Amino acid sequence: MSALAKLMIFLGHEVSGSDAVWNTRLQEIIEMGGKIFLGHEESNARNANLIVYTQSINEENVELIYARKNKIPTIRRDIFLSKIASDYGRVVAISGSHGKTTITAMLANVFLVAGEKFTAHIGGDAIGLGNIVYKGYDTFITEACEYKRSFLALNPDVAVITSTEFDHPDSYKNKQELIDTYMVFGSKINNRGRLILHNETDVYNMHKCAYVPICSYGDDINLDCTYDQLIKHKNGCYGFRVRYEGQPKSYINLNVAGKYNVMNALAVYATCMALGIDECNVVKGLESFKGVERRLQYRGKVNGAKVYVDYAHHPTEIRAVFDTVKELTESKVKLVFQPHTFSRTEALFDEFVGVLRCADEVYVIKEYGARESRGGKSAYELFEEVKKEYSGRAFYFDNIISLAKELVASLKEGEILLVLGAGDVDRLVDVLI
Helix, strand or coil: CHHHHHHHHHCCCCCEEEECCCCHHHHHHHHCCCEEEECCCHHHHCCCCCEEECCCCCCCCHHHHHHHHCCCCEEEHHHHHHHHHCCCCEEEEEECCCCHHHHHHHHHHHHHHHCCCEEEEEEEEECCCEEEEECCCCEEEEECCCHHHHHHHCCCCEEEECCCCCCCCCCCCCHHHHHHHHHHHHHCCCCCCEEEEECCCCCCCCHHHCCCCEEEECCCCCCCEEEEEEEECCCCEEEEEEEECCEEEEEEEEEEECCHHHHHHHHHHHHHHHHCCCHHHHHHHHHCCCCECCCCEEEEEECCEEEEEECCCCHHHHHHHHHHHHCCCCCCEEEEECCECHHHHHHCHHHHHHHHCCCCEEEEECCECCCCCCCCCCHHHHHHHHCCCCCCEEEEECCHHHHHHHHHHHCCCCCEEEEECCCCCHHHHHHHC
């Protein structure tokens, strides 16, 4: 939402908006000339000509009710996004349960290096780029989120599907319903477009997309876009040679840690080949990419312990981050986790329990309910299960200050602290540092 607000300011529109709590994104919009209200009130909407609302806002929102009662036009964020995208020469949509923010940001960096005329709408703050890049109207690059099927509003020319893991139990009844929706998304690609598809997704053999050329990527040497000559450097970053359509291509040394970023880079490479971007610029853009905030982001030291923060809020993401960090150290890895929504915690409860027990110590902090007020399972229920039959140490805290005091007292030289979650748990790092 904040990226769209910024884009509207770039395009010369007057922008106002409201949010439930204060955050740095609001400050950015104010500094750009937008008007921000804290909290939701009828008066906030009175001077609007159009109201754009996120799908996580419920129908009882006072501003939404006021707008409809007074015949102020309203539009859902996903529809608004699709109308913006339709103004561009071509649209690139990045979807999937994991990796879409990093891939979108990587692609934006490549386009920037290549001097393309483009706009990138990113679901996180790319280091050095932010969450919106406006450089022209030839190509629109955007994340395509499956939450409440919002990505079905788009008709992309090139689309990426990175994964199809079950991640929104408040939007889909079961895994099959999610897969069926991804198949619909794939079928919405324009006839002369292309689908970039990870070979381990559940829609790899998508019969509904048979008319769309598919470029597969992943670990298998027989795929359209893969790699060989993989080398792991001491800093946890990887170097590899791309193999595209059976031919060896350029060697790439990434500047972001984790093998999962090799997969992200392959998705970007395949997308750029489909769009006709010069390979030399693709390599330069991938190698100069500095990452996304809260994606295994190093924030500093406490008592000599290194502190990293990551947005990981799904068991697979937590495992990937944990495995990457374990490659960098033989010391203790302590993990702070804030569950995100009650419904996700319940739907993936056993998976969360299993992955959290991998750490030497686990600190579970009160859940970030986001759009949910209750239902499902709580952070405390997750903690209660984690500590059973667990050889490590598990703790529960209901506020950031108490947890920060405990960590300052217990962290030691050489240890690593991972702070994970999609809510406001990153504030803990600000307090610690």
